[in-house]
Amino acid sequence: MPILEVENLSVSFKQYTGLKQKTHKVISSLNVTLEAGEILAVVGASGSGKSLLAHAILGILPRNASICGVIKYAGEELTPDRQTVLRGKEIALVPQSVNFLDPLMRVGSQVRTSVKNGDAVSVQREVFERYHLRQEVEKMYPFQLSGGMARRTLLSTAMVSGAKVIIADEPTPGLDPDVIKEALNNFREVADNGCAVMLITHDIESALNIADKIAVFYAGTTVEVAPVENFKGHGEEIRHPYSKALWRALPQNDFIPIPGSQPHPSSLPAGCLFAPRCVMATPECRQVQPEMRKLRGGMVRCIHAT
Amino acid sequence: MxxxxxxxxxxxxxxxxxxxxxxxxxxxxxxxxxxxxxxxxxxxxxxxxxxxxxxxxxxxxxxxxxxxxxxxxxxxxxxxxxxxxxxxxxxxxxRRPVIDIIGERFLNSLALMISAWVLSGMIGFAMGVVAAMKKGTWIDRIIKWYCFTLASTPTFWMGLLILIVFAVWLKWFPFGMGVPAGVLAENVTMVDRINHLILPAITLSIVGVANVALHTRQKLIDVLASDYVLFARARGEQGFVLFWRHGLRNVALPAITLQFAAFSELFGGAVLTEQVFSYPGLGQATVEAGLRGDVPLLLGLVIFSTIFVFVGNLLADLSYRLLDPRMREGRRYDFKPQIKK
Structure with missing residues (x-):
């Protein structure tokens, strides 16, 4: 049984322009599932709704946001009340950068506040030792950390909580390759120990190295969920034309970009969201948005996919 | 190091x-x-x-x-x-040395200004925090309205109003002066002095509240929208614990600094308040020296108030240097490799 299921999730924001209230839908029909012991990489361009998915699962969206659809944790629906109880305990976030640490609090204390069971100090020291952080690091303030140290500190906050689901939101931006590799290996290790990891990233290449499954997002929807083994060669085994295009745009593959850009949430096309840029598009594609369907051990949102 | x-x-x-x-x-x-x-x-x-x-x-x-x-x-x-x-x-x-007069008057004013400074700082900070934590609710709106009204209220008018209500109508407090009239100096008790201090101090703090409250409110709203508060919420923190751990320490510092930097407004407010209440402080001495052409006293007061405001700003700067770890320990990390060598 999957530990985390997201079914047809949509997120909208209420906005006031003057006295008029407007609702912007930024995520529509997102579907992902997460199993214990596996890493699901969520990839897609900026603005495709990756971070919002993380915030929606944790229940930390801003007040003007409203969500539709179902999120289930361990088979039970994740209501706001359950989210309040579970976040930081069963579901932990590994954020993007050192800006997510309180600038005026020593990092050791910040890691300790995440400890839910046992002696906070010894748990924190243990995890620092495990991630090769010297003991004086606990006395430092976030601005004194180097990129790698910050990375390991942020990971520590999730590790000490004993969470079963770890959501890493762009954990490797602007780091040098060694640090990225180390961080990703840490996530692999965590998953091998039985946690479920959702790795949100736009670095497809490194995601492919450690993930078990890849979920591709486009304009606030999932277009494909595929086992990592499908991403090879010229992408013949990839189901959706957008994921195929993403794969082929990588420098080490064909390095062919697709023309056009992702539509803005306020001006989504009718029917399939990718149709305007798709080479396979037919008039039928512009009628209704296709449903997610099972195909060759994965999922795809395309009527032409085979 | x-x-x-x-x-x-x-x-x-x-x-x-x-x-x-x-x-x-x-x-x-x-x-x-x-x-x-x-x-x-x-x-x-x-x-x-x-x-x-x-x-x-x-x-x-x-x-x-x-x-x-x-x-x-x-x-x-x-x-x-x-x-x-x-x-x-x-x-x-x-007909006495200027330095003696300033010294004596300053002690009177100091009692007034310190009590107003502490009161306005604490009340203003608390108001700002409540408004920010309850942003958009009726309590936030009331606090904001109150602050905007106060910020546009002249000090002397507020003083008159308080004088009329609490001293003339309700007769709770003496109206004006530093000590009771017709009592020998050696018979004046501490209670008398405090009694005479309360109304001017309240006037001065009521007017001083708006600045700190509005500033704290905005700062805390920014802090609550920050990435580190988002992350703290993701780790299960909420409500008072969240404010205590992350809000307070990030908001208190700018508020303290602002309070120190507001010494000039405090002095300016004291001049008007003391005049309204005939309170024998520095402010009243300044008005008299100006009106009656007492050149040495006026110049002495100008110099003294300059030093006073300067010291306030200096304390504001110092508080940042001593309290903010980014200023205090800013060089530690850069320095490490050189120590190793």
Whole structure:
């Protein structure tokens, strides 16, 4: 049984322009599932709704946001009340950068506040030792950390909580390759120990190295969920034309970009969201948005996919 | 490392000291010239109503005695060199050394300003915090409305209003002055003094609240929208714990700094409040010195208030340096590799 299921999730924001209230839908029909012991990489361009998915699962969206659809944790629906109880305990976030640490609090204390069971100090020291952080690091303030140290500190906050689901939101931006590799290996290790990891990233290449499954997002929807083994060669085994295009745009593959850009949430096309840029598009594609369907051990949102 | 921080602080204080010296010189020169060119006749101010009994020759003698017949720059140098030896001259209206009067009046004002400073700081901070935590609710709207109203309220008007309500109508407190009238100085008790202090202090703090409250509110709203509060919420923190761990420490520092930097407003407010309540503080002395042409006292007060405001700003700067780890330990990380060598 999957530990985390997201079914047809949509997120909208209420906005006031003057006295008029407007609702912007930024995520529509997102579907992902997460199993214990596996890493699901969520990839897609900026603005495709990756971070919002993380915030929606944790229940930390801003007040003007409203969500539709179902999120289930361990088979039970994740209501706001359950989210309040579970976040930081069963579901932990590994954020993007050192800006997510309180600038005026020593990092050791910040890691300790995440400890839910046992002696906070010894748990924190243990995890620092495990991630090769010297003991004086606990006395430092976030601005004194180097990129790698910050990375390991942020990971520590999730590790000490004993969470079963770890959501890493762009954990490797602007780091040098060694640090990225180390961080990703840490996530692999965590998953091998039985946690479920959702790795949100736009670095497809490194995601492919450690993930078990890849979920591709486009304009606030999932277009494909595929086992990592499908991403090879010229992408013949990839189901959706957008994921195929993403794969082929990588420098080490064909390095062919697709023309056009992702539509803005306020001006989504009718029917399939990718149709305007798709080479396979037919008039039928512009009628209704296709449903997610099972195909060759994965999922795809395309009527032409085979 | 410690030494390095100490050295940095020493340099900082030295530069501030230099700045203070140049500022004081400029202030002295400008206010001296302004007074010199004002219609105040020091001799007339000195003699007062007996002016008619004084002949032109006597006038000249007095002018010679005070040195006001000499060129302006010579007069300035005379005054300046006396100033450097600590001699601020003699007040014409009180017939006592200026320094004594300032000292005595400052003690009275200090009680008023400190109580107003602490009160307005604490109440304002609390109001700002509540408004930000409850942003958009009715309580936030009330606090905001209250602050905007206060921010546009003249101090003297607020003083009059409070005087009318609490002293005249309700008769809870004495109306004005520092001690009860008709009581010998040695019979004045501490309770009497505090009783006379309450209304002016409340006036001064009520007006001072708006600034801190609105600033704290905005700052806390920014903090609550920050990435680190988002992350704290993701780790299960909420409500009061969240505020205590992350809100307070990030908001308190700017609020403290703002309070120190508001010394000038405090002094300005004290001038008006003391006038309304006839409270014998520095502010009232300033008004009297100005109205009655007491040049030595006025200049002494100008210098003193300059130092007072400067010290406030200096404390604001220092509080940042001492309390904010980013300023305090800013160099530690950069320094590490060099220590290893």
């Amino acid at each position: 410690r030494k390095y921080i100490g050295g940095k602080l020493g340099l900082f204080l030295l530069l501030k000291g230099l700045r203070m010296a140049t500022l004081l010189f400029a202030i002295c020169l400008i206010s001296f010239l302004l007074i010199k060119n004002s219609p105040i006749d020091p001799i007339q101010a000195y003699i007062g109503a007996d002016m008619l009994k004084v002949g032109p020759e006597q006038r000249e003698k007095i002018a010679e005695y005070w040195g006001v017949d000499q060129p302006v720059m010579v007069q300035f140098l005379n005054w300046g060199s006396a100033l450097l030896t600590g001699d601020l001259g003699t007040s014409m209206i009180f």
